[in-house]
Amino acid sequence: MSFLTFGPSLFIQPHYDDVPLSCGGTLALLAEGGYEPRMITVFASELVDEMVGEFAAWKHERWKVTDAEQVLAVRRKEDAEAAQALGSSVRWLGLPDAIYRGERYRSDPELFGALKGEELELAAHLAEELRQLPEWRDDMQAFVPLGIGSHVDHQLVFETGRHLASAGVRVYAYEDCPYAIHTPAGVQARLAILGDATGDPVIVPIAKTLQKRLDSIACYRSQVPVIFRFTPDFRTAVTNFALETGGDVGPAERFWPVHPHGGSR
């Protein structure tokens, strides 16, 4: 069994809540170890009218969004509180969510389908941008979503991880929750698509920080009832998933080393 190397770390989440939901226990362990891990929320831009096309407007209606500015303020407040609960802080980047990137994704099947070609270029840009952030260190390791569930924003950040790996950065992919919790076959399905893009998994026991992960998830008050609408108690669902992941080592989180483009290392 492999274990994670502890050191300066950047936890990159496509949307508010992905890191606390998926790997908050590991982030908290690094924070307790004095490594000052940082969370980065990538798709956190403000909205102007032209960005809300037909599909985005339909989504807003479903989500009962009437005041996008108010929603943004709430989501950022929750994100900051969650990061703090894990002993960290968060930086919000200015990229727009997939549904606000013009007409690239016009339906849910497209939103959970294949990445459009120009999005791969955006992933390359994002990798370059991350390496120029004020908090970037030469020995930084990065955590990106594996892309379980196939949301295009998660796929894009995974591709960003591949670019970082190509630049010599140690990159791990975390298992996207709640997708991984709700769809047990999702991990294998995603790994089958990725082929040799990832290596053998690394297990991080999180018994010491599981409670912090649960507390940080609870900070997303506007999201928990939606995300866990199929489960009566999110704490039990997350805990059980961590126990299944860890097996004999107790509650754990699992990561997949990300290989650079053009081969494994």
Place this chain on the structure above:
Amino acid sequence: MIVEMKQTEQGVALVRLSGRLDAAAAPQILARLKDIVAEGQSRLAVDLSEVSFVDSTGLGTLVSGLKAARKAEGDLRLVAPNSQVQRLLRLTTLDRVFVISDTLETAWV
């Protein structure tokens, strides 16, 4: 990042930026743009000809400035972005949001 501002006879605030508009510089630029709007100037032309690099946080700053200008019934327009900035605007589809011109003279024609 250096910021210079002057006002045209037509009441347009010409904001000239130079250097990098990135996560480190963005808070200062955003504060300046908001100050300009708060001072009553809602028509802004941001000259990017001397800006070497913009990241998504920098882009977000321009979007925030645009929102502030529109709230004051004005607009924020971009002038002479280099190829890197044009590429980022295209990749994010924000090229559909901003009015972009090649010269300051044509920004508010």
